Amino acid sequence: MWPLSPPVHSARASYETCISLTREMGTQMRRTRLLAAADAVDEAGQQFRTAATDQTLHILIPEMFQIPGVGEEEKAVNWIYQNGMVNGPGRPIYDELMSAPEHERCPLCGHGTVSQLDHFMPKSSYPALCVDPLNLIPACSDCNKAKADKRASAIEDLPLHPYLDHVDGQEWLAANVVHEDRSVRLEFFVSPPPHWDRVLAARARNHFKLFGLRRTYALQANRFIGEIRGQLPDLLISGGADAVRAHLLAGATSSLSKRPNSWMGVTYRSLANDARFCRGAFGD
Numbered sequence: 001m002w003p004l005s006p007p008v009h010s011a012r013a014s015y016e017t018c019i020s021l022t023r024e025m026g027t028q029m030r031r032t033r034l035l036a037a038a039d040a041v042d043e044a045g046q047q048f049r050t051a052a053t054d055q056t057l058h059i060l061i062p063e064m065f066q067i068p069g070v071g072e073e074e075k076a077v078n079w080i081y082q083n084g085m086v087n088g089p090g091r092p093i094y095d096e097l098m099s100a101p102e103h104e105r106c107p108l109c110g111h112g113t114v115s116q117l118d119h120f121m122p123k124s125s126y127p128a129l130c131v132d133p134l135n136l137i138p139a140c141s142d143c144n145k146a147k148a149d150k151r152a153s154a155i156e157d158l159p160l161h162p163y164l165d166h167v168d169g170q171e172w173l174a175a176n177v178v179h180e181d182r183s184v185r186l187e188f189f190v191s192p193p194p195h196w197d198r199v200l201a202a203r204a205r206n207h208f209k210l211f212g213l214r215r216t217y218a219l220q221a222n223r224f225i226g227e228i229r230g231q232l233p234d235l236l237i238s239g240g241a242d243a244v245r246a247h248l249l250a251g252a253t254s255s256l257s258k259r260p261n262s263w264m265g266v267t268y269r270s271l272a273n274d275a276r277f278c279r280g281a282f283g284d
Contacts, residue, residue, distance in 0.1 A: 004163055011041060011133070014085075014131045015038060019031070019080060044129055056155070058157065060126070065127065077123050077127045101138050108147075110261075118138075119135055122148075125149070137161070142212075156206060159203065173261040176270070177274040179281055186218055187218060217266075224267055229283065252272055
């Protein structure tokens with residue numbers, strides 16, 4: 001849900017780099033067959049990009065994204081991705097993709113530390129895209145595990161793509177302040193801007209659910225409330241609720257100016273807009 005600039009390497013260039021040191025391996029003719037599949041891989045990359053633009057990724061047929069002449073039983077993905085990119089001549093491309101996120105934060109959740117590449121279109125179903133840079137998303141281990149090899153059956157089920165769905169310039173993250181007994185906590189949710197269409201709103205909500213962001217952001221926000229709670233009573237005594245609100249709004253402005261949908265900025269803003277909190281219901 002946090003945008004990244006699209007990779008500069010094409011699907012074909014990445015593929016040819018990754019197989020460049022492949023050996024023939026005797027009678028298997030592995031190198032010959034992989035080189036012969038370059039046109040098909042290039043075509044698969046073009047179809048992937050067209051479908052992404054047309055919002056039809058969910059109807060791409062896996063049978064059309066196999067690597068011709070290289071059957072599944074021959075572990076083509078292992079040859080090309082694992083041996084060719086992760087541990088081979090394509091490693092510079094891998095490292096470049098891994099270093100793309102600012103501050104090493106996972107673009108899928110905005111919280112975890114990037115530690116691996118996630119295949120947006122699962123490599124088990126779409127092996128021809130296994131080293132296509134546009135299909136490789138730097139991610140934290142939790143997000144990669146949550147997404148796994150799931151295939152979307154409807155466009156609404158597709159998570160947001162950091163290279164293609166640039167939604168961070170608009171406010172879509174919101175939270176409710178919940179007062180229970182003497183405690184205060186936040187509940188986060190997606191609040192789509194009015195101009196978003198139904199599909200984008202549904203995809204954002206699905207993304208939020210798939211990666212468990214409601215819980216992740218709540219844990220961070222509730223811990224953060226505990227950290228700032230100590231300084232608020234003095235503000236309340238010296239300047240009343242207006243002073244507390246001004247302090248929280250200043251925090252929101254500073255945080256949201258850097259990232260419009262950061263959980264910290266939304267926490268500040270939500271607390272500032274909660275009259276009961278500003279009047280002293282800070283919780284224990």
